[in-house]
Amino acid sequence: MKLFLxxxxxxxxxxxxxxxxxxxxxxxxxxxxxxxxxxxxMFLAGQHxxxxxxxxxxxxxxADNPMQVPITVDASALGKVREVVVFAxxxxxxxxxRFYPEAASAYLGFRVKLQQSTPVRAAVRTADGxxxxxxTWVNTVGGGCTAPSAAATAPEWQKRLNEVSARQWQSGxxxxxxxxxxxxxxxxxxxxxxxxxxxxxxxxxxxxxQALMRIETFEPVSENPVFTLQQxxxxxxxxxxxxxxxxxxxxxxxx
Amino acid sequence: xxxxxxxxxLGSFCTLLAAESNFDYGLQAxxxxxxxxxxxxxxxxxxxxxxxxxxxxxxxxxAAGLVVIDSGPxxxxxxxxxxxxxKLSSATLLQVINTHHHPDHFLGNxxxxxxxxxxxxxxxxxxxxxxxxxxxxLYRLSGDWMKGTESVPPTATIVPGRVPLGGxxxxxxxxxxxxxxxxAIYDETSGVLFAGDxxxxxxxxxxxxxxxxxxxxxxxxLEAITREPGFTAIVPGHGAxxxxxxxxxxxxxxxxxxxxxxxEAAAAGFDLNEVMARPLPAEFAEMAVxxxxxxxxxxxxxPAAEQEALGHAH
Numbered sequence: 001m002k003l004f005l006x007x008x009x010x011x012x013x014x015x016x017x018x019x020x021x022x023x024x025x026x027x028x029x030x031x032x033x034x035x036x037x038x039x040x041x042m043f044l045a046g047q048h049x050x051x052x053x054x055x056x057x058x059x060x061x062x063a064d065n066p067m068q069v070p071i072t073v074d075a076s077a078l079g080k081v082r083e084v085v086v087f088a089x090x091x092x093x094x095x096x097x098r099f100y101p102e103a104a105s106a107y108l109g110f111r112v113k114l115q116q117s118t119p120v121r122a123a124v125r126t127a128d129g130x131x132x133x134x135x136t137w138v139n140t141v142g143g144g145c146t147a148p149s150a151a152a153t154a155p156e157w158q159k160r161l162n163e164v165s166a167r168q169w170q171s172g173x174x175x176x177x178x179x180x181x182x183x184x185x186x187x188x189x190x191x192x193x194x195x196x197x198x199x200x201x202x203x204x205x206x207x208x209x210q211a212l213m214r215i216e217t218f219e220p221v222s223e224n225p226v227f228t229l230q231q232x233x234x235x236x237x238x239x240x241x242x243x244x245x246x247x248x249x250x251x252x253x254x255x
Numbered sequence: 256x257x258x259x260x261x262x263x264x265l266g267s268f269c270t271l272l273a274a275e276s277n278f279d280y281g282l283q284a285x286x287x288x289x290x291x292x293x294x295x296x297x298x299x300x301x302x303x304x305x306x307x308x309x310x311x312x313x314x315x316x317x318a319a320g321l322v323v324i325d326s327g328p329x330x331x332x333x334x335x336x337x338x339x340x341x342k343l344s345s346a347t348l349l350q351v352i353n354t355h356h357h358p359d360h361f362l363g364n365x366x367x368x369x370x371x372x373x374x375x376x377x378x379x380x381x382x383x384x385x386x387x388x389x390x391x392x393l394y395r396l397s398g399d400w401m402k403g404t405e406s407v408p409p410t411a412t413i414v415p416g417r418v419p420l421g422g423x424x425x426x427x428x429x430x431x432x433x434x435x436x437x438x439a440i441y442d443e444t445s446g447v448l449f450a451g452d453x454x455x456x457x458x459x460x461x462x463x464x465x466x467x468x469x470x471x472x473x474x475x476x477l478e479a480i481t482r483e484p485g486f487t488a489i490v491p492g493h494g495a496x497x498x499x500x501x502x503x504x505x506x507x508x509x510x511x512x513x514x515x516x517x518x519e520a521a522a523a524g525f526d527l528n529e530v531m532a533r534p535l536p537a538e539f540a541e542m543a544v545x546x547x548x549x550x551x552x553x554x555x556x557x558p559a560a561e562q563e564a565l566g567h568a569h
Contacts, residue, residue, distance in 0.1 A: 058528045062547075065554050070527035109526040141395065165565035169524040177524045181565055226561065228526040239568065251568040 027051050031119040031135055035089040042094070043085055043123055048130050054078050055134025057086075057122050063114065066144030068222045071096075072109045075124040076230070078132060081106035083125040088138075088220065090118035092145050092190060096220045102211040104178075104204065109228030112220045113144035113188065149223045151185035152194050158185070162249040164239060168231070170255060176231045178204070180239055180253065181224060188219040199225065202241040212237065278331050278400050280308045282339045287488050287496055288445035290316035292343060294327075294336065298458040298494055298543035301328075301359075306400030307393055308332065310359040313449060313490055314340055315442055317421025320349030323370075324440060324449050326363030328393060330404040333366025349421065353409055354451030354492070355434045356381030357461075358389035364407040374409040375429055377436025381464075382408045413438065430477075432470025433460075439473075441480055446487035448480055456494025456502035459539070459548035460509055462555045467514045471507060478503045494543075509539060513549070517556050521564035530557055 029036035030051050040049070058072040075081050084106060086096045096112050106124065114120075121135030151157040166180035182199060189196025198219050204212040213229060231237070234255050242248040284292040293313035297305050307328030315322045321340060326333045337348075353361040353374040361382055364372050374382070386406030394401045415429040415438075423444040430437045433452045440449040452461070453473050480486060481500035491502045520530045531550045539545050 060528070060531060060550060064551050068527075068554065068558070070531070072526060072528045109528065111527065141392065164568040165562065166568040167524070167565050172523070174524040179524060179526070179561075179565060180568070181562065226526075226558075253568050 031121075031137055033089045033119045036119075039087065039089055039094070039121070043087060044131050044133075049123065049133055050130065052078070052124075052132035052134060055122050055124050055132050057120055057134050057136045059120055059136050059138045061137070061139060063138050063140040066114050066140045066142050067147060068111045069114050069120075069138060069140060069144070070109070070111050071120055072228070073099075073107070073122040075106040075122065075132070075134075078106065078124060078126055080127040081124055082127060084108070085123045086121070087123075088112070088114060088118045088120045090116050091220055093188060093219045095218050096120075097218055098216040100214045102213060103206065103232060104212040105176075105230040105232065107228075107230045108213075108215070110225060111222035113147075113186075113222055114138060114140050114142065114220075115145040116140065116142040145188050145220060146190045148191045148194055149185040149187050151223065152187060152191070157183065162241070162243070162247055164249055164251045164253075166239065166251075166253040168234065168237065168253060168255050170234050176234065178229045178231055178237060178253065179226065181226045182241065182249070183224055184243060186217075186219065186221055186223045186225065190219075197243065197245060199241055199243045202227065202239065204229065205238050205240075206233075207236040207238070209238075278306065278402075280306060280327075280332055280335050282308075282332075282335050284314075284339055284343055285496070287313070287447050287490065288442075291442060291445045291447045292316075292340075293490050293496060294339065295495065296359075296493065300544050300547060301393065301396035303396075303398035303400070305397075306331070307359055307362075307397040309493065311490055311492055311494075311496075312336060312360075312363075315423065315425075315445075315447075316344045316346055317349065317423050319421030320347045322349055322420065322425070323351040323367070325354055325360040325451075326351055326367060326372075328359040328362050328397065329401050330363065330365045331400060331402070333363025336363060337366060352413065352438065352440065353378055353382070354438045354440075354449070355436055356385065357434065357452060357464075358386075358393050358406075360452070360492070361386070361409075362390060362393065362401075362404055362406065364409070365403075365405055368407075371411055372407070372409040373411045373413040375415075375436035375438050376412050377431070377434070378438070379409050379412060381434060381436065382406060417443075428476065430473035432466050432468070432473045433462075434464040435466075437473060439477060443485060446483075446485040448477065448486065448489045450477055450489055450491055450503070452492035453477060454489065454491040454502050454506050455509075456491040456497060456505065457541070458494040458543040459545045460506055460552075461548060462513075462552045465510075465552075465555065467510050467556070470510055474503050474507045474510075509542070512536065512539070513552055513556065517553070517560035518563070521557065521560040524564075527553065527557055 054077040056074040063069040163183040169177040187197040202215040237253040312325040348370040426441040428439040
C-alpha cells in the first residue's frame with residue numbers, strides 16, 4: 001500500500017511543474033506529502049521559499065537498513081549558501097541536522113535513522129535570504145528511531161566515545177574530499193530507559209582557524225556518524241565537537 | 256480486435272487474482288537423482304506475487320522415511336510441500352533439516368509439527384533470537400501468503416559427519432560464512448550436494464550476515480566435493496541445480512569482486528550513496544536481482560571497509 005501511494009506520489013510529482021506554472025500562489029510540494037504544510041510552517045514560516053531542483057538530496061529509493069540511511073545533500077549549484085536545514089516529514093524527530101558552509105562547498109554526506117517511509121528534504125538559504133527546497137522520498141521498513149544503538153547494549157564501545165577517524169583526498173576525481181567518523185551512540189531518547197545522548201555540534205576549520213563548515217546535529221543522525229565534505233582548498237583541518245552531555249573532541253586531520 | 260485484446264487482458268488479470276487468492280505455490284518436485292527431489296523457487300526478491308517462493312527446498316527418500324531439507328518461507332509452503340511429497344512417496348517424515356537461520360529456509364517448520372527438526376547450534380540460536388523479527392518482515396514483504404505463520408525453532412542440534420540413514424549415507428558439513436551456521440548436506444549415495452545458501456546460481460547472493468573470508472573457505476570445501484568421483488549434482492539455495500561446480504565458482508567470483516569493490520571504493524573516498532550507484536561489472540550484469548542485492552550488500556559491507564580506510568585523528 002505504501003509503495004502504491006509512493007508510485008502515485010511519484011507520478012503526481014511529474015505533473016507538478018505544470019501546476020506550478022498555472023498559478024502564482026504557494027508553491028506545490030513536488031513530493032506531494034500530507035505533512036508539507038506543517039513542515040513549511042515549522043521551518044519556513046514567513047520566509048520566501050521556492051522548490052528548486054538545484055538542491056539535490058540523494059538517497060536510495062528503498063533503504064534496507066532504517067538505522068543507516070545514506071543521505072547526500074548537494075546545494076553547490078546555488079552559489080553562496082548560508083544555511084541548510086535537513087528534515088524528514090514523517091520522522092518522530094523531524095529535524096535531522098543543519099549545516100553552515102563557509103569555506104567548504106554546500107555539500108554534505110551523512111546517514112540517518114528513519115522510523116518510516118518519508119520525504120527527506122533540504123531547505124537551503126542563500127545570501128539573498130531565499131530558501132531553496134529540494135528532497136526525495138525514501139521507502140523504508142522503518143523502526144530506525146526506536147531501536148537501541150549498538151553502543152547502548154555493548155558499553156565497552158563507550159570507552160571510545162568521540163574518537164575520530166578521518167581522511168582527506170587530494171587528487172583524482174574526489175580531490176578536496178574530507179571524510180570523518182565519530183564514535184557516538186546518538187541515542188534518540190525514544191527507546192525506553194535510554195536517554196537522548198547525541199552529538200550537537202561538529203565544527204571544521206583550517207589551520208588559520210578559518211571556518212570550513214559548522215554542523216548542528218540532532219537525534220536522527222545515525223550512530224557513529226560519518227560525514228563527507230568537499231573542501232575548496234587543501235590543508236590541515238581542525239575538527240571539534242561536543243555532545244549534549246558536554247563531552248567534546250578536538251583533533252587535527254592531516255592532508 | 257480491440258475487444259479481443261481487452262478480454263485477454265481481463266482474462267489474464269482474473270487468472271492472476273485467482274492464483275493469488277488460492278495461495279497456491281504450485282510446487283512441482285523436480286527429480287535430481289533416484290529418490291532425491293527439489294522444489295526450485297523463482298530467481299526473484301520476496302513479493303506478494305511469489306509469496307516468498309524464491310528458495311530451493313528438497314527431500315531425500317530413505318528406507319527410514321523422508322529427510323526434508325529446508326521448509327520454505329511460510330506455513331502454507333510447508334503444508335503444500337508435504338502434499339507434493341505425498342504424491343511421490345508414501346514414506347513417513349523422518350526429519351526436517353534447516354540449513355541456516357534465514358526465514359525463507361525455516362518458516363515452514365510449523366507445518367512439520369511432530370517431526371524432529373534439526374540444525375546446527377548457531378542456526379538454532381539464530382532462529383531463537385531473530386526468527387520472530389524475520390517472520391514480521393516476511394509478512395510485510397509477502398503479505399497474506401504468510402497467514403498463520405510463526406517462527407518454530409529446531410528441536411535438536413545436528414552432529415556433523417557421515418551419517419548412515421535408512422540405507423543411505425549422508426555427509427553433514429558444518430560450514431559458515433553466509434551466516435554463522437551453514438549446513439551443507441552431501442548425499443553420498445546419489446552424489447547430490449545440497450549447498451544451502453553458501454551457493455547461489457545466476458541469482459545474486461544475499462549478505463545480511465555474511466563473513467566473506469569464512470564464506471570463501473566454505474566454497475573451497477564444497478568445490479572439493481564436486482571433484483569427487485561420485486558427485487552428480489549441486490542444489491544451490493537459490494537458482495537452478497547444476498551438474499558441475501559452476502555455481503560455486505560464480506558465487507566465489509561475486510563475493511571476491513564485492514569485497515574488493517568495497518575496499519577500493521572506501522580507499523578512493525567514496526560515500527555510501529556513490530558506492531550504491533555504481534554499475535555492476537559486465538560479468539554479473541545478467542545476474543537475477545543483481546542490482547538490488549549489490550545495493551543491499553553495500554549497506555552491509557561498506558561500513559567496515561570505510562572504517563579501515565579512515566585513519567585515526569589526534
